[in-house]
Amino acid sequence: MRITPSILNADFAQLGAEIGRVPSADAIHIDVMDNHFVPNMTLGLPVVESLRAATDQMLDIHLMIEDPDRWAPQYAEVGAESVTFHMEAAHAPIRLARELHTQGARAGIGLKPATPASAVADLLGEVDMVLVMSVEPGFGGQKFLDLVLPKVAELRRMISADGLDIWLQMDGGVSMETIERCVEAGADTFVAGSAVFGCDQPDEMVAALRRLAEETDKNTGRTTGCACQGSGR
Numbered sequence: 001m002r003i004t005p006s007i008l009n010a011d012f013a014q015l016g017a018e019i020g021r022v023p024s025a026d027a028i029h030i031d032v033m034d035n036h037f038v039p040n041m042t043l044g045l046p047v048v049e050s051l052r053a054a055t056d057q058m059l060d061i062h063l064m065i066e067d068p069d070r071w072a073p074q075y076a077e078v079g080a081e082s083v084t085f086h087m088e089a090a091h092a093p094i095r096l097a098r099e100l101h102t103q104g105a106r107a108g109i110g111l112k113p114a115t116p117a118s119a120v121a122d123l124l125g126e127v128d129m130v131l132v133m134s135v136e137p138g139f140g141g142q143k144f145l146d147l148v149l150p151k152v153a154e155l156r157r158m159i160s161a162d163g164l165d166i167w168l169q170m171d172g173g174v175s176m177e178t179i180e181r182c183v184e185a186g187a188d189t190f191v192a193g194s195a196v197f198g199c200d201q202p203d204e205m206v207a208a209l210r211r212l213a214e215e216t217d218k219n220t221g222r223t224t225g226c227a228c229q230g231s232g233r
């Protein structure tokens with residue numbers, strides 16, 4: 001179970017210091033928005049480059065931009081370990097995933113809430129992570145959309161059936177109230193923005209979210225070796 005706090009709700013005037021407040025995060029999730037793919041604009045390559053120099057933590061870039069084929073490889077080039085582009089925006093997702101691998105980064109593919117799992121079914125062998133949006137992308141602090149949970153379960157079944165080692169990330173409205181449902185559906189990596197940075201002690205919230213996710217995961221029996229003992233999973 002991985003917790004990847006989003007800095008979207010952090011203080012943009014001091015991002016380096018904000019990242020320093022979540023030392024136990026598994027990665028720092030950075031939301032890049034271009035005001036075209038989503039109706040909001042955040043930050044881009046120069047800021048990511050500066051953050052790269054400011055921290056050794058894994059950088060998990062979430063590109064909510066048009067034409068990721070053109071821009072995504074540059075994020076890998078400046079040293080981001082993981083770069084996620086959206087299925088809805090990519091022109092040649094297979095070529096792009098391979099290019100990211102060539103640059104030494106993990107490749108992630110993102111799905112908006114209304115995009116079905118079948119859109120990426122044939123590409124799963126090409127990526128390291130699938131990001132399922134559980135809000136419409138563009139803003140932090142929105143209400144979690146339960147309607148995406150069947151899609152997460154479907155993706156988990158596909159990943160298990162193919163024996164793939166892919167992270168299944170959920171992004172949007174993840175909190176102490178919703179993370180159990182996400183784990184039960186089969187997610188293993190969780191973006192939390194307002195839940196973490198809206199908290200006085202953000203690193204404690206990271207630990208609490210991870211603890212709850214791990215406890216829930218244990219109870220589902222999915223990764224605890226019970227799968228072959230008649231649980232049906």
Ligand code: DX5
Pocket residue numbers: 006007008009029031062135136137138139140141142171172173174191192193194195
């Ligand atoms: C939304 C972003 C998310 C967002 C999550 O478009 O992709 O990463 O920052 O924020 P919360 O956890 O507040 O929904």
Ligand code: ZN
Pocket residue numbers: 006029030031062171191
């Ligand atoms: Zn995001």
